[in-house]
Amino acid sequence: MEQMKIFLLGGTGKTGYEVLKQLVDRKYSITALVRNPLGFNLDGIEEAKRQQVTIVKGSALDKDTLEDKMGKCDLVISILGTGTKNEYTEIYSEGGRNILEAMRIKGVKKLITITSGLIDMSDPSTDNFFLNRIIRPNFNKIYYDQTRWETILDDTKDIEWMCVRPTYLTNGDPTGDYRVKERHCPIGGRKIRRSDLADFIIKQISPEPFIYKKPVLAY
Numbered sequence: 001m002e003q004m005k006i007f008l009l010g011g012t013g014k015t016g017y018e019v020l021k022q023l024v025d026r027k028y029s030i031t032a033l034v035r036n037p038l039g040f041n042l043d044g045i046e047e048a049k050r051q052q053v054t055i056v057k058g059s060a061l062d063k064d065t066l067e068d069k070m071g072k073c074d075l076v077i078s079i080l081g082t083g084t085k086n087e088y089t090e091i092y093s094e095g096g097r098n099i100l101e102a103m104r105i106k107g108v109k110k111l112i113t114i115t116s117g118l119i120d121m122s123d124p125s126t127d128n129f130f131l132n133r134i135i136r137p138n139f140n141k142i143y144y145d146q147t148r149w150e151t152i153l154d155d156t157k158d159i160e161w162m163c164v165r166p167t168y169l170t171n172g173d174p175t176g177d178y179r180v181k182e183r184h185c186p187i188g189g190r191k192i193r194r195s196d197l198a199d200f201i202i203k204q205i206s207p208e209p210f211i212y213k214k215p216v217l218a219y
């Protein structure tokens with residue numbers, strides 16, 4: 001059977017690179033859209049496996065380039081972000097709209113994307129002093145645009161999307177041992193390694209139990 005082709009956005013990022021590495025290990029063929037191909041090296045990937053990755057240059061905010069570069073693929077994975085800079089951004093909402101539009105033009109039907117566990121104000125597990133007074137105000141501009149992106153997704157029915165909402169991201173090897181709960185954080189959960197987040201994302205490729213859902217990940 002021919003291996004699935006994946007279009008990846010955010011592959012140069014800390015989580016995106018984990019996703020890229022694990023996709024390659026699982027023998028997927030990936031086209032990664034990056035803003036700066038010259039500054040992107042695949043040193044973390046075995047040389048023999050690097051041919052599974054095609055790097056194309058472009059920004060998610062440039063609709064025409066995105067449409068042009070997306071090409072034929074079975075699935076789009078978007079791990080876009082802004083680092084920890086709490087500045088006004090449209091990378092989720094405008095980037096997301098551009099991704100959806102490019103997918104429609106190219107006939108791609110499946111999308112896995114990312115926001116944050118903390119944007120859901122109805123979640124009793126994250127309703128505490130520290131998160132409400134310190135973390136949420138410190139990242140409010142990021143959460144604002146992530147919320148706009150989720151609102152766009154809520155109105156999207158022609159593409160099968162899944163939106164992962166991680167808790168606080170840390171580094172380290174995957175444990176494979178994490179909890180997943182729809183919309184709300186698993187009780188007492190605080191953080192998740194980027195490698196386990198990548199593991200979860202890739203496990204959703206097939207079968208896809210979280211279509212039109214927003215699973216939260218934590219230990």
Ligand SMILES: NC(=O)c1ccc[n+]([C@@H]2O[C@H](COP(=O)([O-])OP(=O)(O)OC[C@H]3O[C@@H](n4cnc5c(N)ncnc54)[C@H](OP(=O)(O)O)[C@@H]3O)[C@@H](O)[C@H]2O)c1
Pocket residue numbers: 009010011012013014015016033034035036058059060061079080081082083084091114115116117142165166167168169170194
């Ligand atoms: N940090 C946390 O604790 C936490 C918690 C919950 C959720 N999250 C969310 O999880 C996601 C992953 O976080 P992370 O820290 O692993 O990500 P990150 O390292 O900040 O990576 C962000 C990626 O987005 C890319 N990007 C930004 N603007 C772009 C554009 N216009 N066109 C194309 N690519 C663009 C960056 O590319 P360049 O290399 O070109 O900059 C980079 O590859 C983020 O959305 C973050 O908000 C984070």
